[in-house]
Amino acid sequence: xxxxxxxxxxxxxxxxxxxxxxxxxxxxxxxxxxxxxxxxxxxxxxxxxxxxxxxxxxxxxxxxxxxxxxxxxxxxxxxxxxxxxxxxxxxxxxxxxxxxxxxxxxxxxxxxxxxxxxxxxxxxxxxxxxxxxxxxxxxxxxxxxxxxxxxxxxxxxxxxxxxxxxxxxxxxxxxxxxxxxxxxxxxxxxxxxxxxxxxxxxxxxxxxxxxxxxxxxxxxxxxxxxxxxxxxxxxx
Amino acid sequence: xxxxxxxxxxxxxxxxxxxxxxxxxxxxxxxxxxxxxxxxxxxxxxxxxxxxxxxxxxxxxxxxxxxxxxxxxxxxxxxxxxxxxxxxxxxxxxxxxxxxxxxxxxxxxxxxxxxxxxxxxxxxxxxxxxxxxxxxxxxxxxxxxxxxxxxxxxxxxxxxxxxxxxxxxxxxxxxxxxxxxx
Numbered sequence: 001x002x003x004x005x006x007x008x009x010x011x012x013x014x015x016x017x018x019x020x021x022x023x024x025x026x027x028x029x030x031x032x033x034x035x036x037x038x039x040x041x042x043x044x045x046x047x048x049x050x051x052x053x054x055x056x057x058x059x060x061x062x063x064x065x066x067x068x069x070x071x072x073x074x075x076x077x078x079x080x081x082x083x084x085x086x087x088x089x090x091x092x093x094x095x096x097x098x099x100x101x102x103x104x105x106x107x108x109x110x111x112x113x114x115x116x117x118x119x120x121x122x123x124x125x126x127x128x129x130x131x132x133x134x135x136x137x138x139x140x141x142x143x144x145x146x147x148x149x150x151x152x153x154x155x156x157x158x159x160x161x162x163x164x165x166x167x168x169x170x171x172x173x174x175x176x177x178x179x180x181x182x183x184x185x186x187x188x189x190x191x192x193x194x195x196x197x198x199x200x201x202x203x204x205x206x207x208x209x210x211x212x213x214x215x216x217x218x219x220x221x222x223x224x225x226x227x228x229x230x231x232x233x234x235x236x
Numbered sequence: 237x238x239x240x241x242x243x244x245x246x247x248x249x250x251x252x253x254x255x256x257x258x259x260x261x262x263x264x265x266x267x268x269x270x271x272x273x274x275x276x277x278x279x280x281x282x283x284x285x286x287x288x289x290x291x292x293x294x295x296x297x298x299x300x301x302x303x304x305x306x307x308x309x310x311x312x313x314x315x316x317x318x319x320x321x322x323x324x325x326x327x328x329x330x331x332x333x334x335x336x337x338x339x340x341x342x343x344x345x346x347x348x349x350x351x352x353x354x355x356x357x358x359x360x361x362x363x364x365x366x367x368x369x370x371x372x373x374x375x376x377x378x379x380x381x382x383x384x385x386x387x388x389x390x391x392x393x394x395x396x397x398x399x400x401x402x403x404x405x406x407x408x409x410x411x412x413x414x415x416x417x418x
Contacts, residue, residue: 011404014411015404018403019315019382019384022384047304051305052357052359052361053360054266054314054315055357056361057270057273058269059265060272062285063282070260070289074290076253136249137250155250234243
């Protein structure tokens with residue numbers, strides 16, 4: 001079968017998402033997906049199209065055993081159950097200034113990337129983005145509540161080649177990357193002061209990126225070295 | 237809300253168990269309804285839901301907000317888990333009138349719009365209303381109950397060829413109605 005015909009691709013993607021593509025045809029289609037970005041885009045479009053349907057269902061309370069089963073399968077310790085636990089969860093919301101200063105990366109009891117405990121003093125910080133490289137999430141970018149500085153911390157804390165520096169960039173929807181400054185990294189952490197120029201650059205960012213530059217930063221005003229980390233800012 | 241879920245997924249990718257639990261608390265009731273709708277058996281739906289969240293934990297770093305909403309990403313994971321189960325048990329459809337099923341309600345054939353607040357969902361529901369009855373019923377049964385072409389033919393007492401055409405044309409009209417390019 002020729003899979004490169006647009007109409008056929010559309011039909012297969014639609015029936016794959018609907019679930020009516022079955023048996024060998026489904027298996028063959030799934031093998032093609034990793035190699036064909038066009039096909040993946042069609043599948044993603046159909047998933048997005050049909051998703052509201054799935055979300056239209058009336059929520060049903062889930063038996064508590066399901067969550068304990070998930071924790072057991074993952075080897076996570078069951079959460080302690082303080083009387084205030086439920087209220088704590090309700091209060092905890094992204095952007096909650098009261099709690100935004102509390103960093104909730106808990107070391108887990110099993111091998112997995114464990115974040116160094118990060119202590120952040122007041123004022124509260126708002127999470128802005130998680131920048132990843134090909135190995136996964138690495139830099140967490142936070143902004144203080146008065147928009148005066150960015151606070152970055154690295155989970156990987158990877159060593160930097162001698163004579164090199166990391167530079168943070170705001171990449172707007174249109175136009176060239178704009179520098180937000182060289183990161184003065186120490187122990188996997190860095191802070192950058194934001195003046196009004198930087199604040200405006202930050203507001204235009206559709207992506208934040210960190211590139212490897214000569215120490216002192218890019219000599220040209222544009223990234224000259226490889227882009228090591230990227231991530232989309234979370235709009236608050 | 238959508239931003240919050242994406243954020244919780246990013247946190248989960250970092251190994252943050254509390255964010256993962258929060259994600260679970262926020263999203264599992266709706267996904268449980270979806271799994272229940274597809275699998276019809278409580279124990280099966282609960283198992284599939286567990287598998288799905290184990291999968292979410294392990295693959296959270298592959299979530300890409302550019303490719304779709306967090307809710308879509310979660311819906312897809314759960315549907316895949318359920319469809320896999322359904323396909324492994326071809327006889328499952330014989331149990332359509334399970335008692336477990338009775339306490340759950342699918343969106344009926346009537347106007348879905350009333351149920352939906354989300355603009356995308358309203359658009360989809362509106363487009364569904366424009367399909368022929370058979371097309372709508374076929375798509376709905378396939379989507380919510382995981383019926384295959386031949387099961388649809390059996391359930392609707394129609395020739396296989398007709399059922400395949402209803403599904404195909406229904407999907408084409410849906411795409412046209414939603415004005416999407418691909």
